[in-house]
Amino acid sequence: MRALPVGDDALLVELASGAEAQALHAELLRRRAEGSLAVREIVPAARTVLLDGLADPVRWASELASSVVPPSPSRARELIELPVRYDGPDLAEVAAHWEVSEREAARIHAGTEFTVAFCGFAPGFGYLTGLPARYDVPRRATPRTSVPAGAVALAGPYTGVYPRSSPGGWQLIGTTEAVLWNHARVPAALLSPGTRVRFVPAEHA
Numbered sequence: 129m130r131a132l133p134v135g136d137d138a139l140l141v142e143l144a145s146g147a148e149a150q151a152l153h154a155e156l157l158r159r160r161a162e163g164s165l166a167v168r169e170i171v172p173a174a175r176t177v178l179l180d181g182l183a184d185p186v187r188w189a190s191e192l193a194s195s196v197v198p199p200s201p202s203r204a205r206e207l208i209e210l211p212v213r214y215d216g217p218d219l220a221e222v223a224a225h226w227e228v229s230e231r232e233a234a235r236i237h238a239g240t241e242f243t244v245a246f247c248g249f250a251p252g253f254g255y256l257t258g259l260p261a262r263y264d265v266p267r268r269a270t271p272r273t274s275v276p277a278g279a280v281a282l283a284g285p286y287t288g289v290y291p292r293s294s295p296g297g298w299q300l301i302g303t304t305e306a307v308l309w310n311h312a313r314v315p316a317a318l319l320s321p322g323t324r325v326r327f328v329p330a331e332h333a
Contacts, residue, residue: 129143129144134185140176150243153170172321211327214234218301234302240258244323245257251291252317254319256287256319265282265299274294275296277290283297
């Protein structure tokens with residue numbers, strides 16, 4: 129773990145893995161909830177966590193660099209179920225990469241409990257982890273110029289759902305009608321870091 133002051137009142141904490149970043153994010157949220165950490169924003173990413181609005185970032189840099197972060201208590205977080213149709217144009221390619229049938233690929237994906245590691249790319253887009261490393265898939269060699277909203281996709285170790293139509297190079301395995309981003313909703317994003325997610329095949333939803 130390495131903690132680096134950013135400007136006058138922010139701190140960027142670098143971790144060795146995504147799992148460590150998720151654990152630190154959960155621990156910092158716990159400290160803020162109990163009142164031992166006064167901070168304006170806590171923003172996780174793939175292997176970093178940014179704390180913005182700290183009164184004394186130098187002190188926190190020293191404290192965090194020497195602290196031991198407990199495993200993230202993901203089971204205690206909210207569970208959101210997303211209905212999905214496994215009808216994506218890349219499902220066959222993903223199944224071949226996994227060396228299973230399309231039906232089995234869908235079963236593996238639907239049988240996994242995911243956690244939102246961090247958000248980015250577009251409002252409402254969550255990077256979901258949970259699949260074992262053997263199911264990592266490469267991005268498409270040629271990105272699509274337009275991916276429809278609701279597309280359920282895979283890239284590397286992540287699963288994601290496109291909240292709106294946009295270009296994209298992820299492998300598309302399914303479709304959901306869940307609304308990932310709605311500015312009239314509070315909160316606007318359906319998924320937030322730490323949220324547990326399961327994909328429920330449409331016939332079981």
